Amino acid sequence: MSERPELKPYIHDISVQMxxxxxxxxxxxxxxxxxxxxxxxxxxxxxxxxxxxVFVIAAAEALGGSREAALPVACAIEMVHTYSLVxxxxxxxxxxxxxxxxxxxxKVYGEAMAILAGDALLTHAFYAATGCTAFGVAPxxxxxxxxxxxxxxxxxxxxxxxxxxxxxEQGMTELEQLRYIHLHKTADLxxxxxxAGARTAGATEQQLDALRRFGSDIGLAFQIQDDILDVxxxxxxxxxxxxxxxxxxxxTYPYFIGLEASKQEVERLTASxxxxxxxxNLKDSRRLEEIADYLVQRDH
Amino acid sequence: MSERPELKPYIHDISVQMxxxxxxxxxxxxxxxxxxxxxxxxxxxxxxxxxxxVFVIAAAEALGGSREAALPVACAIEMVHTYSLVxxxxxxxxxxxxxxxxxxxxKVYGEAMAILAGDALLTHAFYAATGCTAFGVAPxxxxxxxxxxxxxxxxxxxxxxxxxxxxxEQGMTELEQLRYIHLHKTADLxxxxxxAGARTAGATEQQLDALRRFGSDIGLAFQIQDDILDVxxxxxxxxxxxxxxxxxxxxTYPYFIGLEASKQEVERLTASxxxxxxxxNLKDSRRLEEIADYLVQRDH
Numbered sequence: 001m002s003e004r005p006e007l008k009p010y011i012h013d014i015s016v017q018m019x020x021x022x023x024x025x026x027x028x029x030x031x032x033x034x035x036x037x038x039x040x041x042x043x044x045x046x047x048x049x050x051x052x053x054v055f056v057i058a059a060a061e062a063l064g065g066s067r068e069a070a071l072p073v074a075c076a077i078e079m080v081h082t083y084s085l086v087x088x089x090x091x092x093x094x095x096x097x098x099x100x101x102x103x104x105x106x107k108v109y110g111e112a113m114a115i116l117a118g119d120a121l122l123t124h125a126f127y128a129a130t131g132c133t134a135f136g137v138a139p140x141x142x143x144x145x146x147x148x149x150x151x152x153x154x155x156x157x158x159x160x161x162x163x164x165x166x167x168x169e170q171g172m173t174e175l176e177q178l179r180y181i182h183l184h185k186t187a188d189l190x191x192x193x194x195x196a197g198a199r200t201a202g203a204t205e206q207q208l209d210a211l212r213r214f215g216s217d218i219g220l221a222f223q224i225q226d227d228i229l230d231v232x233x234x235x236x237x238x239x240x241x242x243x244x245x246x247x248x249x250x251x252t253y254p255y256f257i258g259l260e261a262s263k264q265e266v267e268r269l270t271a272s273x274x275x276x277x278x279x280x281n282l283k284d285s286r287r288l289e290e291i292a293d294y295l296v297q298r299d300h
Numbered sequence: 301m302s303e304r305p306e307l308k309p310y311i312h313d314i315s316v317q318m319x320x321x322x323x324x325x326x327x328x329x330x331x332x333x334x335x336x337x338x339x340x341x342x343x344x345x346x347x348x349x350x351x352x353x354v355f356v357i358a359a360a361e362a363l364g365g366s367r368e369a370a371l372p373v374a375c376a377i378e379m380v381h382t383y384s385l386v387x388x389x390x391x392x393x394x395x396x397x398x399x400x401x402x403x404x405x406x407k408v409y410g411e412a413m414a415i416l417a418g419d420a421l422l423t424h425a426f427y428a429a430t431g432c433t434a435f436g437v438a439p440x441x442x443x444x445x446x447x448x449x450x451x452x453x454x455x456x457x458x459x460x461x462x463x464x465x466x467x468x469e470q471g472m473t474e475l476e477q478l479r480y481i482h483l484h485k486t487a488d489l490x491x492x493x494x495x496a497g498a499r500t501a502g503a504t505e506q507q508l509d510a511l512r513r514f515g516s517d518i519g520l521a522f523q524i525q526d527d528i529l530d531v532x533x534x535x536x537x538x539x540x541x542x543x544x545x546x547x548x549x550x551x552t553y554p555y556f557i558g559l560e561a562s563k564q565e566v567e568r569l570t571a572s573x574x575x576x577x578x579x580x581n582l583k584d585s586r587r588l589e590e591i592a593d594y595l596v597q598r599d600h
Contacts, residue, residue, distance in 0.1 A: 026455070092415060093412050124450060155340065163413070
């Protein structure tokens, strides 16, 4: 097998390519009101970790596919993720003034523009996704990617998770409810990213199924790890006030089953994810495994 | 040529089929928070005229295509149209309490849910659109429909029009600005509906191009007619306070070029639209012509 660079430069490279590609999806010469493009780019370029794009590209490359064909899909999922943050921060939702140390979209552009910029990002994501056919992806595969994006990001996916989360703030009594929220708010976009990347590289149904299980387990583990960090995390490292969720009466995994059992659940899910990855029978699954370790071992 | 029923029963039939189909896209057994489905259906079933779906189906049938294959696309555009109304009515946008005599979505379900229901409708529209492949539409054609939907509804289309409209409320000095708003807020979804319906029936590029011109002209004529009715309309017939736009300092076509010239522009555009329709070389273009007449001759 070929030599692989370390994970950090790998992620950095993808980030750089993503920023170029995202910019090219909103070209300067566009006949679009400038404030709208500015507002879309403001949040797209706000320094996200590009986690979902990394999954798209790593999955494509694990099957021997090209990064070029995966990049439009990587942009699509980043647009969807970004729109969800812009709408989530709105006064009617979480009412946040800052995200990643920068003013939120509506604090800069106003509420109406933030709503419309979110709508535009979500819609444009589907345009971006179809762009993969220019790099040899079959129309059938591109169409499956579009359908999956709508499913995993829509009412049965991420938006459903958001609604459950909102309703959960009025009181949650079952761990199952929290699991539903974590799965749909977080794991669904992971599952999309992995399978969509794999689809650009011609994955089989069996590979897609294994990657779905990998994404579901890692997504849930990632979110439980987030809950754990929220409880034990160090304020400075986390960059936001810890225990803010419990202050707002928001429940976490440790709240239901305790800190130790939560840590064990992260380990169990990580092992289960890795087992699924083996069953995917990829050309080279080591990078995806590394990313999984990185996500669940992080301390911020 | 076969006998055609009158226009009104034709539109009524489509409305009935649409309501069944829309409901089937949000089935009762769905694993989705009930409030979300309720809120989506509340606005979807609020008694719209189903104008865009009628265009989708009439275009498909004008080419000899099946209504079955066009219906999923008709549902998609109705979901997009509905989401745009839900977000448009929000307090941060137009702040409307009523639409078509019913409370607006956020007055019933709250602002946060209205934002999320709109997001869910927009996302689910792309899922619905892909459904046409189950009725024999080729993946290439379905993918083109998805890409067009993203273009016509996105930043370069409807959302761009919304932003321009919002910015225009702070003062508009050029007719060109108003034309941009009308074209993107209204004509773009007409153009999508006509070409997407035609694509489900295997339209040629030349036919698509002619239908685009038809949609653009009729969309603009429809919107200028709206401006005219807003000035001369009868309060009871229109169902909303007339001249509300001018009261809010919103400018209309008559404001720029006067009532007579506006009426002439509607006539000119209608004639131009009909000429485009002839160039489309359809199996039977009479229904589309009828709909065009109905739209620009309406008095409410």
